Amino acid sequence: MAGTDPIVDTIAGFALFADLTTPQLESVAHTFDEQWFAEGDRVLRQGLTGSGFYVILEGTCSIRVDGVERATISRGEFFGEVSILLGEAPVADVVALSQLRCMVLAGPAVEAFLVGHPRVMYRMLQASARRLRNANRWRS
Amino acid sequence: MAELSERPFPPGDYPVVVVGSGPGALQVSYSLRRSGVAHAVISADDAPGGMFRRWPFFQRLLSWTKPYAPTERVSRGYERYDWNSLVPDDDADRAIQAGLMDGSSYFPSRPEMQASLETFAGRTGIAIRFGCRWEGTRRLDDGRFELTTSDGLYTTGTLVLAVGVAEPWRPDSPGMELAAHYADTRPVETYADRRVFIIGKQNSGFELASGLLPWARRIIVASPSPAKLSVNTHSLVGIRARYVQPYEDHALGGGVAVLDASIDAIERGPDGSGFIVRTRPSDGGPAAAFEVDEVIAATGFVTPLLDLPDLGVATFGQSRLPAQTPYWESASVPGIFFAGTIGQGSKGLRKHGIPSNSGAVHGARYNARCLAAHVARTRFGIEPARPSIPSADLAGFVAAELTRGPEVWNQKAYLARVVAFDPGAGIRDDGIVPLAPFVDDTDDSGPDALAITLEADGTGAVYPVLYSRIEGRLTEHPIDPHPLLDYETESARQAIEGVLAGFGAGIR
Numbered sequence: 001m002a003g004t005d006p007i008v009d010t011i012a013g014f015a016l017f018a019d020l021t022t023p024q025l026e027s028v029a030h031t032f033d034e035q036w037f038a039e040g041d042r043v044l045r046q047g048l049t050g051s052g053f054y055v056i057l058e059g060t061c062s063i064r065v066d067g068v069e070r071a072t073i074s075r076g077e078f079f080g081e082v083s084i085l086l087g088e089a090p091v092a093d094v095v096a097l098s099q100l101r102c103m104v105l106a107g108p109a110v111e112a113f114l115v116g117h118p119r120v121m122y123r124m125l126q127a128s129a130r131r132l133r134n135a136n137r138w139r140s
Numbered sequence: 141m142a143e144l145s146e147r148p149f150p151p152g153d154y155p156v157v158v159v160g161s162g163p164g165a166l167q168v169s170y171s172l173r174r175s176g177v178a179h180a181v182i183s184a185d186d187a188p189g190g191m192f193r194r195w196p197f198f199q200r201l202l203s204w205t206k207p208y209a210p211t212e213r214v215s216r217g218y219e220r221y222d223w224n225s226l227v228p229d230d231d232a233d234r235a236i237q238a239g240l241m242d243g244s245s246y247f248p249s250r251p252e253m254q255a256s257l258e259t260f261a262g263r264t265g266i267a268i269r270f271g272c273r274w275e276g277t278r279r280l281d282d283g284r285f286e287l288t289t290s291d292g293l294y295t296t297g298t299l300v301l302a303v304g305v306a307e308p309w310r311p312d313s314p315g316m317e318l319a320a321h322y323a324d325t326r327p328v329e330t331y332a333d334r335r336v337f338i339i340g341k342q343n344s345g346f347e348l349a350s351g352l353l354p355w356a357r358r359i360i361v362a363s364p365s366p367a368k369l370s371v372n373t374h375s376l377v378g379i380r381a382r383y384v385q386p387y388e389d390h391a392l393g394g395g396v397a398v399l400d401a402s403i404d405a406i407e408r409g410p411d412g413s414g415f416i417v418r419t420r421p422s423d424g425g426p427a428a429a430f431e432v433d434e435v436i437a438a439t440g441f442v443t444p445l446l447d448l449p450d451l452g453v454a455t456f457g458q459s460r461l462p463a464q465t466p467y468w469e470s471a472s473v474p475g476i477f478f479a480g481t482i483g484q485g486s487k488g489l490r491k492h493g494i495p496s497n498s499g500a501v502h503g504a505r506y507n508a509r510c511l512a513a514h515v516a517r518t519r520f521g522i523e524p525a526r527p528s529i530p531s532a533d534l535a536g537f538v539a540a541e542l543t544r545g546p547e548v549w550n551q552k553a554y555l556a557r558v559v560a561f562d563p564g565a566g567i568r569d570d571g572i573v574p575l576a577p578f579v580d581d582t583d584d585s586g587p588d589a590l591a592i593t594l595e596a597d598g599t600g601a602v603y604p605v606l607y608s609r610i611e612g613r614l615t616e617h618p619i620d621p622h623p624l625l626d627y628e629t630e631s632a633r634q635a636i637e638g639v640l641a642g643f644g645a646g647i648r
């Protein structure tokens with residue numbers, strides 16, 4: 001509810017949701033579920049179907065491909081969207097490096113959410129473009 | 141059942157203390173006793189039943205029990221169709237709920253459910269110290285727990301809390317204290333010809349709206365996000381079909397309004413009677429104020445954990461559920477376990493976003509069994525029986541579990557039947573266990589194994605999935621869905637045998 005939901009206050013500062021009004025942020029907070037992970041828990045599992053789209057509220061996690069860490073991500077960042085957009089199982093494990101609190105949207109709900117929130121989709125594209133640019137920079 | 145006058149379990153030291161007397165506590169006590177673990181059960185109530193002694197408000201459950209089902213009533217397989225009976229090991233105590241229903245609905249009435257729980261407790265001889273209220277918790281220097289209760293002090297190394305998610309909660313918006321909570325809803329006739337504003341689009345909000353349809357002059361149901369319907373999510377997420385009538389009334393312009401809006405404030409009406417509810421639509425439209433006679437906050441409940449957060453018990457989400465391991469142990473304070481509806485804090489894989497049914501009796505009853513077996517094994521060294529399975533019977537065993545195994549039907553992608561291929565001991569039935577630790581156990585230390593479960597992907601399909609773990613490598617094997625959900629067919633059998641072939645010498 002207005003200004004009183006701690007998740008709304010948290011996500012209001014995230015780049016992904018930067019263009020949303022307070023009522024829209026409240027709607028987002030009610031649409032996603034909240035999940036909590038202990039250090040060492042797997043959040044996404046490489047090769048396992050049926051994953052979700054996660055936004056980190058608190059904590060840090062490691063992205064690992066075949067057990068090798070490729071990156072760490074933390075508060076305000078998101079993961080899981082690639083496998084959902086492509087309809088494939090995740091190509092990496094995501095493992096909590098600390099106590100981790102995330103909000104999560106089920107894979108089948110992601111398309112409708114993004115279509116219904118085009119500014120979030122645009123921000124996601126920006127973040128994806130940034131990741132692609134950085135990946136290309138590492139290769140060259 | 142113990143009468144109040146007998147008062148078992150006086151204050152003292154016990155190997156395990158269970159708090160509660162709802163379905164979660166009854167099932168965990170039954171299963172602990174079957175596992176040979178001595179324990180005390182204490183409850184603030186004066187009889188078994190937990191929340192079902194009071195709710196649902198309109199006196200009929202959301203969980204079905206089908207008196208006539210494709211499987212014999214006195215059988216384990218019948219549990220798939222009976223979401224309400226607790227699950228015994230003896231046939232004489234099975235399917236109690238079905239025998240107590242009057243045939244007017246396949247959703248038991250609240251009194252029928254209460255009677256079912258009381259009958260189970262009585263027939264199976266579950267002892268409970270009623271009228272004993274848990275009031276506080278302390279961690280002793282040796283790591284054990286000391287419980288302060290209305291009857292005195294209890295100490296234990298293993299605490300199992302089955303106290304429900306039962307404490308009314310409402311958001312902290314301006315004026316929200318003016319709203320009645322769902323828990324304080326008055327008799328329906330007192331809402332006759334009233335304008336009622338209901339905050340919340342979960343089942344409790346729509347249950348009230350449904351019950352008030354014949355009484356209220358106008359009903360407005362509002363919350364920030366759109367209503368989800370279970371028939372669309374293909375899961376227990378969303379409003380159940382029984383409560384969709386207000387939504388149809390809204391869609392057909394009958395007078396019910398369902399709004400996607402946040403509640404900015406609730407104020408007293410200008411003449412001191414009634415209320416003004418100020419809202420802002422989620423789609424960014426203009427703010428709107430509604431003059432109504434009643435405001436009810438169907439905004440949910442939180443877990444009554446008392447002082448446990450001060451001990452370090454981590455919680456999350458609006459319901460303040462304790463964060464839990466796959467075996468329903470506090471993720472931050474070992475030794476504290478949770479049974480009953482609180483167990484939904486152990487999230488499992490949530491494949492395709494579909495949660496477990498741990499918040500309902502038909503999921504929680506199996507969790508309680510697994511929890512009891514886990515406590516028996518890990519804290520008291522009592523190993524469960526691990527029957528051997530002749531290799532010639534294995535494919536048939538898997539097919540039967542996929543077709544009739546109530547645990548995997550009621551806790552899809554959450555619990556699994558596990559078969560281990562132990563080079564020394566042969567093929568063993570490891571029983572029902574949580575699926576998540578099975579798929580995460582890839583360190584190559586255990587024997588090769590097969591996990592048997594069913595899954596749903598949110599499209600309406602329900603299909604078997606087998607997980608093979610061979611030399612630490614996990615592989616997921618979905619099997620095509622069958623229109624009648626029968627996996628004892630020739631084609632399913634071939635698919636099962638294809639997976640089993642991967643175990644090579646292990647199955648011989």
